[in-house]
Amino acid sequence: MSSPAAHSLEEVADGIFAYLHPTGGWGWSNAGLVVGGRDSAMIDTLYDQPLTQGFLDVLAPLTAHSPISTLVNTHANGDHCYGNGLVALPGVEVISSVASAKEMDELPPSAMAGLLSVADQLGPELGDYLHRAFGSFEFLGNELSPPTSTFSGFRSIDIDGRVVELHELGPAHTTGDTVAFVPDASVLFAGDLLFIQGTPIVWAGPISNWLSACAWMCALQPKVIVPGHGPLTDLDGVRAVARYLSAVEDGVIARHGAGMTRIKATVDLDLSFDQTEFSEWGDRERLAINVATVWATLEPTAAQPPVPSLFGELASLASRY
Ligand SMILES: [Zn+2]
Incomplete structure (x- = not known):
């Protein structure tokens, strides 16, 4: 399927990369890579396997020297985890919050494939909308690889000497929203707690908790912020x-x-x-x-x-x- 525009890889700090989509609309999410010594951590996969394979291909020169040892899913929405199957190879730890792991079970790729298969029966207005929003992605035949390791609240991971902090700030956008922060470079991967130039979606709420998450991010004062959708902010x-x-x-x-x-x-x-x-x-x-x-x-x-x-x-x- 065709993309409305292509992702691009940007090195936002030494050894930290953001894979950014220029439009950031439905399903067009960002992801990232943190290189530490001879290992790397991927932050989120993309909405389907072809998109995620494209990301892996772009990363190949980096991951040849520092293979991916850890995959972090910031939350359960498919545009951040449906590509897991290509990354979750033996020996790769896949991490999410407990709440996100539970929520991933509730909407597998097959459910999206099913929704699209009946979209035309839902009336022209809704059918067209669903095809426009989700019709560019390949959900059929994709099995979700769930997290192999879960945490609640806070976890620090060590990527061959480089610390990545995982802070669970949900429920807000979804039930288990997590941000990933690299303290040595002051880079924050915010997941879908930030949509930039796109409208945030409050699937879970409460909004008061999302506002607390925004206040937390402001207090952190990161140098670089990679949102879940849209440009660096x-x-x-x-x-x-x-x-x-x-x-x-x-x-x-x-x-x-x-x-x-x-x-x-x-x-x-x-x-x-x-x-x-x-x-x-x-x-x-x-x-x-x-x-x-x-x-x-x-x-x-x-x-x-x-x-x-x-x-x-x-x-x-x-x-x-
Ligand atoms: Zn998203």
């Missing part, structure tokens, strides 16, 4: 994500308090984002998921909308832009 990028999350939470609470339905609140809040800094961000319709996640905290006993119906709301919102 700095603390201004972290603050922009925090502003968006606060605007969503405050906006939903106000509209819920005013007696709006969830759907009405979504459309109304979306309109209020016109001509703001958020209106230029990609995949803006993800707001529908974010509103539903906050709404669930306000009405915890109400039935939650199923994900396919939420995607129908996304497709409908997207038709406005």
Whole structure:
């Protein structure tokens, strides 16, 4: 399948590489490599095996001298772990948080293949949306290689003399979000706690915890930040994500308090984002998921909308832009 644009490899500090996708939209994630002595740690794989193979091919001159001994999955979304099978060779430790490992079991590549196979039966608007978002990736025949080692809270790993710290800051974007920090170079791989020039998705929440994660990243003051999607960023990028999350939470609470339905609140809040800094961000319709996640905290006993119906709301919102 064709990519809308190609990843590129950038050395962001001595022996630390970011594999960046220029658009960062649905499934077009970033990944990384930390070289330490005669070993390397990969930070995340990509959404399918061909993309991950492309990453491995680009890395080959580096990993010939410093083979990958460790793979870190920052969280459970497939665009950060569905390529694991190509990397998780015998002797390679695959690490995630306990919560992420559990969540990976819940949405294997076969589930995405199944969703795409019925997309055309879900109506033209939703069908087109799903094909646009996910149709470029190869989910069929891909078995997920799960983590072989899990942790909760904090773990420090040693890549042949180079320390990489894993800090679990979720639940926020997903249940077990983890960031990887290389202290000797002050480089932070933030996973999907940061979408830059793209709209963050609050699958798990609560937003208060994601805001705490943003505050934690600001206090860390890393020199270089590699987001899960979008270009390299700095603390201004972290603050922009925090502003968006606060605007969503405050906006939903106000509209819920005013007696709006969830759907009405979504459309109304979306309109209020016109001509703001958020209106230029990609995949803006993800707001529908974010509103539903906050709404669930306000009405915890109400039935939650199923994900396919939420995607129908996304497709409908997207038709406005
Ligand atoms: Zn992602």
